Amino acid sequence: MITINAQSIAFILFSLFILGGGLGVVTTRNLIHGALYLVLSLFGVAGFFVLLSAPFLAAVQVLVYIGAIAILIIFAVMLTRSMTSLTEAFNRQWWLGALVGALLFVFLAAGIILPVWGAGSAYAGQPVSEVVATTTDLGVALVDGNQYVLPFEVASLLLTAAMIGAIVIARDDE
Amino acid sequence: MEQQCRDLINTLAACMVANGADPNFANLISALLGVVLVATLPLLTVILLIWVERKFAARIQDRLGPNRVGPFGLLQSVADALKMLTKEDITPAGADRFIYNLAPIIAFAVVVLIWAVIPFTPMHVGSDLSVGILYFVGVGSIGAVKVMVAGWSSNNKYALLGAFRTIAQLVSYEVPMILALLIPVMMSGSMSMQDITWAQGGMWYIFSAPLAFAIFFVSNLAETGRAPFDLLEAESELVAGYNIEYSGFKFGMFMAGEFMHVFTVAVLTAVLFLGGWWGPGVEQIPILGFVYLGLKTMAVYFLMLLVRNTVPRFRIDQVMNFNWKFMVPLSIVLVLVQAFLLRVITSLGLAPNEAGDFVSSLPQTLILLLGNLAIIAVVLNMIRNRGRQQRLADEAARSELAHPAGAPAGD
Amino acid sequence: MIALWMYLLVAAALFCIGTYGVLTRRNAVSILMSIELMLNAVNINLVAFWRYLTPQNMSGQAFSAFVFVIAAAEAAVGLAIIISVYRNRKSVIVDDVNLLKW
Numbered sequence A: 001m002i003t004i005n006a007q008s009i010a011f012i013l014f015s016l017f018i019l020g021g022g023l024g025v026v027t028t029r030n031l032i033h034g035a036l037y038l039v040l041s042l043f044g045v046a047g048f049f050v051l052l053s054a055p056f057l058a059a060v061q062v063l064v065y066i067g068a069i070a071i072l073i074i075f076a077v078m079l080t081r082s083m084t085s086l087t088e089a090f091n092r093q094w095w096l097g098a099l100v101g102a103l104l105f106v107f108l109a110a111g112i113i114l115p116v117w118g119a120g121s122a123y124a125g126q127p128v129s130e131v132v133a134t135t136t137d138l139g140v141a142l143v144d145g146n147q148y149v150l151p152f153e154v155a156s157l158l159l160t161a162a163m164i165g166a167i168v169i170a171r172d173d174e
Numbered sequence B: 001m002e003q004q005c006r007d008l009i010n011t012l013a014a015c016m017v018a019n020g021a022d023p024n025f026a027n028l029i030s031a032l033l034g035v036v037l038v039a040t041l042p043l044l045t046v047i048l049l050i051w052v053e054r055k056f057a058a059r060i061q062d063r064l065g066p067n068r069v070g071p072f073g074l075l076q077s078v079a080d081a082l083k084m085l086t087k088e089d090i091t092p093a094g095a096d097r098f099i100y101n102l103a104p105i106i107a108f109a110v111v112v113l114i115w116a117v118i119p120f121t122p123m124h125v126g127s128d129l130s131v132g133i134l135y136f137v138g139v140g141s142i143g144a145v146k147v148m149v150a151g152w153s154s155n156n157k158y159a160l161l162g163a164f165r166t167i168a169q170l171v172s173y174e175v176p177m178i179l180a181l182l183i184p185v186m187m188s189g190s191m192s193m194q195d196i197t198w199a200q201g202g203m204w205y206i207f208s209a210p211l212a213f214a215i216f217f218v219s220n221l222a223e224t225g226r227a228p229f230d231l232l233e234a235e236s237e238l239v240a241g242y243n244i245e246y247s248g249f250k251f252g253m254f255m256a257g258e259f260m261h262v263f264t265v266a267v268l269t270a271v272l273f274l275g276g277w278w279g280p281g282v283e284q285i286p287i288l289g290f291v292y293l294g295l296k297t298m299a300v301y302f303l304m305l306l307v308r309n310t311v312p313r314f315r316i317d318q319v320m321n322f323n324w325k326f327m328v329p330l331s332i333v334l335v336l337v338q339a340f341l342l343r344v345i346t347s348l349g350l351a352p353n354e355a356g357d358f359v360s361s362l363p364q365t366l367i368l369l370l371g372n373l374a375i376i377a378v379v380l381n382m383i384r385n386r387g388r389q390q391r392l393a394d395e396a397a398r399s400e401l402a403h404p405a406g407a408p409a410g411d
Numbered sequence C: 001m002i003a004l005w006m007y008l009l010v011a012a013a014l015f016c017i018g019t020y021g022v023l024t025r026r027n028a029v030s031i032l033m034s035i036e037l038m039l040n041a042v043n044i045n046l047v048a049f050w051r052y053l054t055p056q057n058m059s060g061q062a063f064s065a066f067v068f069v070i071a072a073a074e075a076a077v078g079l080a081i082i083i084s085v086y087r088n089r090k091s092v093i094v095d096d097v098n099l100l101k102w
Helices: A006-027 A031-051 A055-079 A094-117 A135-143 A149-170 B002-006 B008-018 B023-060 B076-085 B097-117 B132-141 B143-153 B157-188 B193-199 B210-223 B238-243 B249-273 B288-310 B316-348 B358-402 C004-024 C028-053 C059-089
Strands: none
Touching: A006 A031, A006 C004, A006 C028, A031 A055, A031 B097, A031 B143, A031 C004, A031 C028, A055 A135, A055 B132, A055 B143, A055 B157, A055 C028, A055 C059, A094 C004, A135 A149, A135 C059, A149 C059, B023 B076, B023 B097, B023 B249, B023 B288, B076 B249, B097 B132, B097 B143, B097 B249, B132 B143, B132 B157, B132 B193, B143 B157, B143 B238, B157 B193, B157 B210, B157 B238, B157 B249, B157 B316, B193 B249, B210 B249, B210 B288, B210 B316, B210 B358, B249 B288, B316 B358, C004 C028, C028 C059
């Protein structure tokens, strides 16, 4: 059913990174280890992007998520150490959270697999075509007047506002 | 002969398939061979580079440098490596063992990974990614993770403080580096390193954008932790920074990783701004490209060594001020002016033709060079005015001290 | 070959792991890390659908790029708020930030 070639081995490896890293993030008590598990998971997602013929997004994922956001999270963990580490990692409704997560996964998986269960569906098969838009097309799409230039400018404004806001909130009132 | 020498990797796979091996397996073996070759080159070169650096620094400081071990001291690095291997491997008490051992591995791996996208000759590149520049930046930014992990897992307050300062410097200087990297991307229209090198056939980018070369050079000096930005691991600083608790071979991996990083950014500067493997006769004999690339890399490396041994060290607040108040605005202005001038050039029809030879690249080069020189002139003028203001303010304060305004004059 | 539903299944699993993390962890930084996992699951979904159904149209990747921007902005502001809360209340356990609770 599933042929063993380099692509499927890579897919299985990256899925293990993603899911193993995700489980590590939500279960570990040591937050630094949690942040490193997050780095592992993000790296797996970058691998997925490469498998999905989106090399620009893979490189941006490594650069933005691992190179910036993960570092920011590690900094925040170090700066907010509690004096005593006697607190529990999970709150008292953890069983309810696990139930909600499991039910959500069952419903989502049903929604993904049931249409494919019979034969002949768009999801079951291969990509519609092998002609993939390139990074140049993404660059053009982001500045083309008919396409995504307005969300692009709004996103830049959002980043500027977030940067200024973060600096103002986090600075010491000296 | 030329057909065989064209691409060693593919030739090997074709040979194996002709002898009855499975094509997938043959491709895998030839790819692995390519990986081993590309990854071993920096490791071997760094041994020679440490010797070059020590001799150069010694001659500038009017002494001899290593000259005992081997002829002219060439085997000094080998002796140092052996000494490092035989040192005791101490893990501090209370350190987080797994990530304590992980940090030197990341330090080393991050640098070797960059070598996958560097074009050695017109035919040989490890992997011609279409986003090679972004790959380099992304992999370089993982280097900050290793510093954090090393500083934290050492269970040492001073290592942690050193790690904080190192990360601040590394993350800050990525911004002008990325902005300066936009210039070759804009001028060649592609993020692939091989395409950028092909596009420099007419004129090297250092002549079209000398300011971009300077910004890239200085940002990389800060990124690799070279002087004058080397307070991160200087001996007289906060007990030698984030790798204080590492000894023996793990420390050796940090050191080797740092030297390899310097060599790697020298190769990248040569590829992006000095024309990579271009040189006379490289299209007929591709292997000459490797020689030319080596010569240009050594030129950039010597420039780095010269700066290292000449300029005194910066303080951390001077480093931060220099970045955010000078380098970032300057690189933003450079990108704006360069983009505007490139647009003007293409609309005026002065762009180099398809063949991209020297004569047709001259108009574009001259206009961009003038733009760069204009920015440099404006910036130098601003610095001069500020310097003059400061000098006048100092003199006014000094004369205020000598002759207070309240005292009667001339009595 | 790898079908679309395999990618979607992994993304759904990651999303549910993130949901579990958000609902059950007590440390605010842990909750933020779980939110990042959920955003990554959404990104995998977007890019997988783009690749398999409309590879010539760049909308999928553009949407994904904007999700990157939003995630980065949200992580920065969220962590700034967490640090500010820590400075004032000396604790980042979300159960302790309950002044408005009646």
